[in-house]
Amino acid sequence: xxxxxxxxxxxxxxxxxxxxxxxxxxxxxxxxxxxxxxxxxxxxxxxxxxxxxxxxxxxxxxxxxxxxxxxxxxxxxxxxxxxxxxxxxxxxxxxxxxxxxxxxxxxxxx
Amino acid sequence: xxxxxxxxxxxxxxxxxxxxxxxxxxxxxxxxxxxxxxxxxxxxxxxxxxxxxxxxxxxxxxxxxxxxxxxxxxxxxxxxxxxxxxxxxxxxxxxxxxxxxxxxxxxxxxxxxxxxxx
Numbered sequence: 247x248x249x250x251x252x253x254x255x256x257x258x259x260x261x262x263x264x265x266x267x268x269x270x271x272x273x274x275x276x277x278x279x280x281x282x283x284x285x286x287x288x289x290x291x292x293x294x295x296x297x298x299x300x301x302x303x304x305x306x307x308x309x310x311x312x313x314x315x316x317x318x319x320x321x322x323x324x325x326x327x328x329x330x331x332x333x334x335x336x337x338x339x340x341x342x343x344x345x346x347x348x349x350x351x352x353x354x355x356x
Numbered sequence: 357x358x359x360x361x362x363x364x365x366x367x368x369x370x371x372x373x374x375x376x377x378x379x380x381x382x383x384x385x386x387x388x389x390x391x392x393x394x395x396x397x398x399x400x401x402x403x404x405x406x407x408x409x410x411x412x413x414x415x416x417x418x419x420x421x422x423x424x425x426x427x428x429x430x431x432x433x434x435x436x437x438x439x440x441x442x443x444x445x446x447x448x449x450x451x452x453x454x455x456x457x458x459x460x461x462x463x464x465x466x467x468x469x470x471x472x473x474x
Contacts, residue, residue, distance in 0.1 A: 247418045249400070280458025284401070291451070292401065294462035303462055335401050339458040344415045345391070350400030 250275065250336055250348035257354040263324040266351045268336030269317060274346055276317040280339035283312055283321045286350075287332040295334075296321060323353075331355045358382040358463045360452045365468030368442055376437040376468060378452030383463075386410075386430035389455035392437050394448035395467075402448070406455055407435065419445075442472045 251269040258264040268275070268283075275281055281299045284292040294303055296312035299319065311322045319338070323330055336348040364376040378390070391406040405416045405426040414426050425438040435452060449467040453460045 249402070252400075278458060282459040286401075291464045291466060294459075297456070297459050297461075333400075337401075337403070337459060342415070344417065345403040345406070345460065347393075347401040347403055 247340075247342075247344065247346060250338060250346055252334075252336060252348035252351045254349070255352045255354065257356055258323075258326045259356050260326055260328060262326050263322060264326060264353065266321045266323075266334050266336075266353070268319040268321070268338075268348050270319070270338055270346070271317055273342075274317075274338040274340040275314065275319050277341050278339050279314070281312065281314055281319040282337045283310075283319075284335045284337065285330075285332045286335060292335060326355055328355050358454065360454065360463060360465035362450060362452045362465040362468040365450065365470045367471045367473065369474050370443060370472055372442050372472070373438070373440045374442065374470060376439065376450055376452075376470070378435040378437075378465060380433045380435070380452075380454075383454070385433040390428065390435045391453045391455050391460050392426060392435075393451045393453055393460060393464075394446075394470075395451070396445075396448040399448075403460070404450070405437065439470070442470075444472050446470060447472045 283296040286292040300312040359381045361379045392404040423441045428435045451467045452465040454463040
């Protein structure tokens with residue numbers, strides 16, 4: 247049950263777009279369209295940004311989008327804003343009926 | 357409004373036991389899968405376990421199998437995590453969360469801190 251692989255950090259300038267990758271295996275990301283992304287600002291509880299690969303909960307900005315290709319999922323944030331500075335975590339359902347998270351990615355808005 | 361409130365976190369010695377509780381309100385607790393998710397200091401999220409609405413199925417991450425037991429009492433709108441044989445690596449904030457199909461949904465408690473240290 248290895249964690250999904252995310253880059254430790256990414257950075258971008260206001261107004262730019264960035265992409266965070268999340269790599270799993272054929273037993274998790276590759277097996278289902280149950281990839282989720284969470285934003286966690288410093289000292290706060292995680293907030294759901296994307297579910298089922300590319301769906302946004304009500305109230306989440308359309309600047310956030312998700313995709314998947316094979317065993318790798320991606321979160322794209324467009325029109326980067328200072329308030330987007332946070333940790334981002336991906337998650338997937340697995341063939342063992344468990345859930346698995348990635349190690350998290352720290353986004354810096356320069 | 358959905359509310360999840362964890363309790364029971366504490367400082368415990370290696371090899372010790374602890375029972376976490378999660379009190380739920382604002383939704384029909386007995387119809388939802390529920391999860392425990394933990395976060396070690398400065399680290400990412402780690403899903404720990406979840407439990408079916410009727411309590412009849414439970415799933416665990418390998419590192420806690422045989423040591424942790426997830427349970428629920430739908431009459432009390434509560435979920436529990438019995439943690440035995442605790443190790444230093446179990447040190448984390450433990451969150452109670454409501455599941456949706458294939459994910460932990462957007463309802464989390466504020467977390468309770470478990471510290472395993474001598």
